[in-house]
Amino acid sequence: MPFLGKSKKRLYSTLTVLIFLSPWIIGFSVFLVIPMCTALYYSFTNWDVFSPIKWVGLENYLMLPKDGIYTKAVYNTMYFIIITVPLNLSFSLFLALLLNTGLRGYKVFRTIYVIPFIMPLVATGMVWRWIFNDTYGLLNYLLSSVGIKGPPWLTSVQWVKPAIIIVNLFLIGQQIVIFLAGLQNMPDTLYDAAKVDGANWMHRLKDVTLPLLSPVILFNAVIIVIGSLQVFTLPYCLSWVATSAGQGQGGPAYSSTFYVMYLHTRAFENLQLGRACAMAWVFFIITMIFTYLLFRLTRKWVFYQV
Amino acid sequence: MEIPVITITKIILYAVMVFFAILFIFPFFWMVSVGIRSGDEIFVKPILLLPGHLQILDNLKATLGLFDYFGNLKNSIYVCVLGALGTTISSAMAAYAFARLRWRGRNIFFGLTLSTMMLPFAAYMIPYYLIFQRLGLLGTLVPLWLPYCFGGAFNIFLYTQFFRGIPEDLSDAAKIDGCSELGIFARIILPNSKAILATVFVFHVAWMWQEFLIPLVFCPSGEKYTLAVGLQSLQGGSNPPPWEQQLMGATIGSLPLLIIFALTSKFFVRGLSFSGLKE
Numbered sequence: 234m235p236f237l238g239k240s241k242k243r244l245y246s247t248l249t250v251l252i253f254l255s256p257w258i259i260g261f262s263v264f265l266v267i268p269m270c271t272a273l274y275y276s277f278t279n280w281d282v283f284s285p286i287k288w289v290g291l292e293n294y295l296m297l298p299k300d301g302i303y304t305k306a307v308y309n310t311m312y313f314i315i316i317t318v319p320l321n322l323s324f325s326l327f328l329a330l331l332l333n334t335g336l337r338g339y340k341v342f343r344t345i346y347v348i349p350f351i352m353p354l355v356a357t358g359m360v361w362r363w364i365f366n367d368t369y370g371l372l373n374y375l376l377s378s379v380g381i382k383g384p385p386w387l388t389s390v391q392w393v394k395p396a397i398i399i400v401n402l403f404l405i406g407q408q409i410v411i412f413l414a415g416l417q418n419m420p421d422t423l424y425d426a427a428k429v430d431g432a433n434w435m436h437r438l439k440d441v442t443l444p445l446l447s448p449v450i451l452f453n454a455v456i457i458v459i460g461s462l463q464v465f466t467l468p469y470c471l472s473w474v475a476t477s478a479g480q481g482q483g484g485p486a487y488s489s490t491f492y493v494m495y496l497h498t499r500a501f502e503n504l505q506l507g508r509a510c511a512m513a514w515v516f517f518i519i520t521m522i523f524t525y526l527l528f529r530l531t532r533k534w535v536f537y538q539v
Numbered sequence: 540m541e542i543p544v545i546t547i548t549k550i551i552l553y554a555v556m557v558f559f560a561i562l563f564i565f566p567f568f569w570m571v572s573v574g575i576r577s578g579d580e581i582f583v584k585p586i587l588l589l590p591g592h593l594q595i596l597d598n599l600k601a602t603l604g605l606f607d608y609f610g611n612l613k614n615s616i617y618v619c620v621l622g623a624l625g626t627t628i629s630s631a632m633a634a635y636a637f638a639r640l641r642w643r644g645r646n647i648f649f650g651l652t653l654s655t656m657m658l659p660f661a662a663y664m665i666p667y668y669l670i671f672q673r674l675g676l677l678g679t680l681v682p683l684w685l686p687y688c689f690g691g692a693f694n695i696f697l698y699t700q701f702f703r704g705i706p707e708d709l710s711d712a713a714k715i716d717g718c719s720e721l722g723i724f725a726r727i728i729l730p731n732s733k734a735i736l737a738t739v740f741v742f743h744v745a746w747m748w749q750e751f752l753i754p755l756v757f758c759p760s761g762e763k764y765t766l767a768v769g770l771q772s773l774q775g776g777s778n779p780p781p782w783e784q785q786l787m788g789a790t791i792g793s794l795p796l797l798i799i800f801a802l803t804s805k806f807f808v809r810g811l812s813f814s815g816l817k818e
Contacts, residue, residue, distance in 0.1 A: 257633035260689025268663035353749035356789035360570040414812030466751040493661040517662040
């Protein structure tokens with residue numbers, strides 16, 4: 234190996250790099266790039282498995298806004314994201330700050346807060362389905378004991394989405410841990426300086442902690458946004474449709490049909506692959522836009538330590 | 540005068556933490572509590588927090604009859620472990636190239652890799668599915684673990700962060716001794732990364748275990764179900780089984796993962812914390 238001529242050494246390095254990268258290159262191209270490109274191709278066809286493939290240009294895309302269920306799915310997903318992101322971010326930050334006060338035994342609490350995140354989502358969905366039951370569910374029972382008549386959560390057009398948002402709020406364990414790690418990683422120097430200047434805990438929080446934490450806040454925000462866009466399992470398990478179509482459709486009146494659920498239905502139940510691929514690419518573009526917006530809008534307040 | 544104030548603050552803080560702890564653990568408690576009681580203690584008012592009359596074995600037997608628990612469990616274990624093994628190694632290899640080797644286009648490709656984390660599965664799941672159809676692998680469990688043996692963006696990201704932190708001197712010393720890059724990888728990097736290796740492994744198991752959309756898409760037949768899909772089938776469309784059986788099912792469905800979590804929580808927390816830090 235030593236004393237290789239310059240050109241031979243270069244070749245060796247390239248080969249080495251390829252050896253290490255080859256699994257990922259294969260994975261990346263075969264399981265990500267090729268499917269994405271193929272999906273793009275199919276989105277311009279009217280393929281539905283049975284009939285031969287026919288190019289239809291932008292028809293699939295243009296049909297989307299006219300599809301009532303599609304627009305509902307987009308609306309539901311946006312509704313979900315707009316409420317979930319700030320809610321989950323602030324709640325998890327709150328709990329992380331609480332854990333960061335250095336009280337003894339905080340690790341136990343941290344673990345407890347993570348447990349709902351770890352539990353299989355399907356199981357969580359099943360419990361909550363029961364909790365939201367309108368006659369015998371715990372939630373309405375508790376509400377009635379303070380004199381409020383609880384709505385028929387999962388069968389109500391207005392309350393189904395808030396119900397899903399509530400369940401989702403319990404899953405913030407991951408965000409809490411990430412925030413906590415960020416908080417514990419803060420340099421003391423700035424805090425000491427602030428204390429010397431007479432800042433109380435509120436000022437410290439606003440002017441030292443939050444700015445220093447801003448990259449972590451952004452990181453968590455991105456995770457929540459991407460996760461919310463793709464929400465599938467919870468609504469699938471919680472949605473109740475009193476028709477023979479059964480679950481997974483999102484109901485009632487499609488008020489809990491989210492984007493990916495509808496995509497899945499179109500693709501695997503209606504077998505309209507061309508249309509579904511168009512939906513898929515629109516979804517990809519929406520995800521990219523959201524991510525870009527998130528980074529752009531927060532650029533002013535995200536502060537990176539040198 | 541100062542001491543009482545600090546103590547009161549502490550008490551309040553603890554009280555709030557405990558309040559939320561109870562809140563967070565409550566669904567789990569409720570799941571078990573309903574799962575072990577008999578049907579007549581469910582549709583009653585006032586709602587009983589704890590069952591007066593335990594019916595664990597009966598519910599267990601009835602629930603096990605509703606779906607192939609052990610078969611699904613086996614499938615889940617098989618799929619998760621294989622996938623975890625695969626991604627642990629392959630992602631580490633890719634991360635080594637990103638973190639420890641210098642080559643043209645490295646940063647661009649790394650950025651590209653990271654950006655795939657934002658690629659929603661739904662966007663490419665149809666052709667992804669079709670690939671396996673062409674390969675004749677539908678109806679097997681292979682699609683549920685094979686792709687991960689070629690690396691995963693998030694794991695590559697985690698590894699890269701970690702590998703960057705290993706001092707260069709170690710690999711330089713090895714290079715002087717004539718060690719090849721592969722040798723450095725196997726003999727220096729890997730042994731020093733046991734913690735992150737374990738973390739990636741555990742992460743994958745936990746994630747794949749409760750992943751629902753992917754097994755749903757690939758396993759339309761009962762015997763190849765993973766636990767997640769099998770559990771969901773308990774909800775039954777038009778004729779659902781009684782609630783206590785559903786929740787007993789949810790309980791036994793959650794148990795394996797909770798046990799794994801109890802044993803490996805250290806890795807979880809460490810891995811999650813690591814992903815958010817910019818070191």
